[in-house]
Amino acid sequence: MLHTRKVFFKRIQCAVAASLALAVLPGAASAQSAEAFPSKPFRLLVGFAPGGSNDIIARVIGPRLSEALGQQVIVENRPGASGNIAVDGMLRAPRDGHTMMVCATGTLAIQPYMTKNLPYDADNDIIPVIHLVNAPLMMLVNTAVPVKDVNEFVAYAKAHPGTINFASSGNGTAGHLAGESFKAMAHVDIVHVPYKGTGQAMTDVVSGQVSLIFDQPVSSMAHVKAGKLRALGIAGTNRLKAFPEIPTVSEAGVPGFAPVGWSAICAPKGTPPAAIDRVQKEVAKVLQLPEIQQRFTNDGLEVVGGTQQDFLNFLVKDKRKWSEIVKGANIALD
Incomplete structure (x- = not known):
């Protein structure tokens, strides 16, 4: 009887040890998590x-x-x-x-x-x-900027080189690259101002501390509808279904500009x-x-x-x- 109990407990110990060993294996952990x-x-x-x-x-x-x-x-x-x-x-x-x-x-x-x-x-x-x-990004300016469309903005920027700032949600974001691409393609001198997010950037564009931003409509159209920002164009290959009245930047003055x-x-x-x-x-x-x-x-x-x-x-x-x-x-x- 004593021998039988020893064998029984020995088997339990082996089983527990095997389970613990299996649990620490990376593959087993991944399988269990999955x-x-x-x-x-x-x-x-x-x-x-x-x-x-x-x-x-x-x-x-x-x-x-x-x-x-x-x-x-x-x-x-x-x-x-x-x-x-x-x-x-x-x-x-x-x-x-x-x-x-x-x-x-x-x-x-x-x-x-x-x-x-x-x-x-x-x-x-x-x-x-x-x-x-x-x-698709939208090209937006504060309403204090005296322009109504993309061509007027390009002319205004060329007349005021280095004085117009554009905001983005940070270095290396789509909004940043859109601004840099516009700068190169339209041959204008505008200055990038990076923020920690679109919300903070938008606040400064709406208040007029920064003149321009390339931003997605989802976080900007409320300001356009409220008359705080002016949408000059869509930085995409086609007009948006929700805003068919807004032309693409490409058709409005900078051909080929479409950083989506x-x-x-x-x-x-x-x-x-x-x-x-x-x-x-x-x-x-x-x-x-x-x-x-x-x-x-x-x-x-x-x-x-x-x-x-x-x-x-x-x-x-x-x-x-x-x-x-x-x-x-x-x-x-x-």
């Missing part, structure tokens, strides 16, 4: 201050994604360094799928080509999950594939909801969605486009 996903609140980081386009996009899809995942979706703003503080926060979080971010054009397609000491490797540290929207930004969801390298697949599929469904599509269309955004591979294919072409804009504008940041 199977349990989501097992706690899902954090969606935004690299800019509240009030900007990426913040608005995240808060529009957040409640519906929360319903789909069965867990609370927490939108967490980490403004600063043109979105890089949020990237750092995502890369430092556990790679269990519960922390992802709304990545913008600058994160993956601009900064890698213009920032020498970028604190992350865009091609290897970040996994593209799903393309949310394309966001975008927003997407990205995850840190090492995130369980099952978690990425689940988020991609649920977000794709949310983007197909009629009320979400209507809301984004009204905000001047073009809903994209699609598969992870669709987004990867898009990035190949988009990176090429923005790298050429960076090169053409001769911009380099330390």
